């Protein structure tokens with residue numbers, strides 16, 4: 232059966248070769264896994280607007296510099312998502328989990344060791360390709 236595709240704004244928040252991750256609560260879809268903060272694009276919003284809103288709501292930052300990074304559609308058994316992934320390279324504020332979720336900064340080189348939602352593998356590969364240090 233063909234379901235509606237859920238459009239999601241996702242922020243790869245980068246600072247000094249590290250990326251900010253948040254733990255999805257066990258009650259959420261793909262719960263217990265680490266994610267790039269973000270959420271669903273609402274009707275009438277641009278993706279950039281959704282990204283700014285979600286990052287303010289979830290991790291209390293104000294995005295000041297971002298650029299489109301990649302898009303990826305992924306079919307979970309229960310829903311299909313279109314992840315619209317943006318690189319956030321500057322922001323105001325000190326990130327904290329406004330919904331009680333733990334946050335962590337992870338070195339780009341360590342991203343391969345993190346348990347992400349199943350859709351995220353190509354995102355991790357692309358970040359590591361583009362920002363490899365050694």
Ligand SMILES: Nc1nc2c([nH]c(=O)n2[C@H]2C[C@H](O)[C@@H](COP(=O)(O)OP(=O)(O)OP(=O)(O)O)O2)c(=O)[nH]1
Nearest residue numbers: 239241260261266267268269270271312348350351
């Ligand atoms: N934010 C985020 N969502 C992801 C990632 N990878 C991935 O498959 N997803 C999926 C999980 C969810 O089905 C969907 C995002 O929904 P969400 O739960 O963040 O949406 P939201 O913040 O608007 O939350 P809610 O109001 O519906 O509770 O995208 C990721 O890295 N970050």
Ligand SMILES: [Mg+2]
Nearest residue numbers: 268269270271
């Ligand atoms: Mg969310």
